[in-house]
Amino acid sequence: MPIKFKFSDFPDGIHELTFLADSNKLDLGSNFFGDVALDVIMDKSSHQIVLKCEAEVSAEFECDRCTEKFESKVSTNFLLVYVFDEASCGIDDVNCYFLRRDENTIDITKDTKEYLRLAVPMKNVCSSECNGICPTCGKNLNYEQCNCTKDEINPVWNELLKLKENK
Ligand SMILES: [Zn+2]
Ligand SMILES: [Zn+2]
Structure with missing residues (x-):
């Protein structure tokens, strides 16, 4: 179940999009559960589409101090840029994608999954008072x-x- 939308349906300008995607169906990882909530602010113009994304999902962790399982939210935000002219992306622009003129959809599944996985903290404590x-x-x-x-x-x-x- 990919998170994607048809950008050709939107006129140039700012648009707010929200998505809910089952973390299981996204194959995000076994410690994640429930829906991934994704808020996207799209700035569309004739030469590019910029997506300001905010994603959040619940996950289960094991406390580093007491080893009990606990639940916590994992959230992240990231920026994706889609250009219609391949030359507009710099070599180092990791989040810049080229859109062919015959394309009309943007799929943000992979980026959403990657950023959520990166947002998982290295240290997990069930409570600061643990x-x-x-x-x-x-x-x-x-x-x-x-x-x-x-x-x-x-x-x-x-x-x-x-x-x-x-x-
Ligand atoms: Zn603990
Ligand atoms: Zn003791």
Whole structure:
């Protein structure tokens, strides 16, 4: 189910378009779910079409601190430029596409998917207040407290300290 539209239906000028696309059918990735909401502001003129895009979708993550699953929104915005004259795109313009005069549709599926995937944060924490897991006993400290003292020295270090003392 591609996200595309027929630009030839629109006169020159500014147009607002909205799309809803099932993230499953877009094959976005298994941690994404629900609909991708895409808002596009199209600026169409005789020589080019500029699309200002804003996309948002829900996703499930695993907390880096407590390893519990949690849901969060992933959103991104990006700009796409479509030109009717191939020479108008610079070599480095990654988001510039050439439209042949006989084309009348623009497909933004691939860009939307790529930008959403790039928008996934590297670090995921279920809440800034997440207490994580106790490194000593493995209890989830969001649900229960443990009796491990925080400054208790890891047994490995104890052994090393003993070695040092015996020197
Ligand atoms: Zn957490
Ligand atoms: Zn503990």
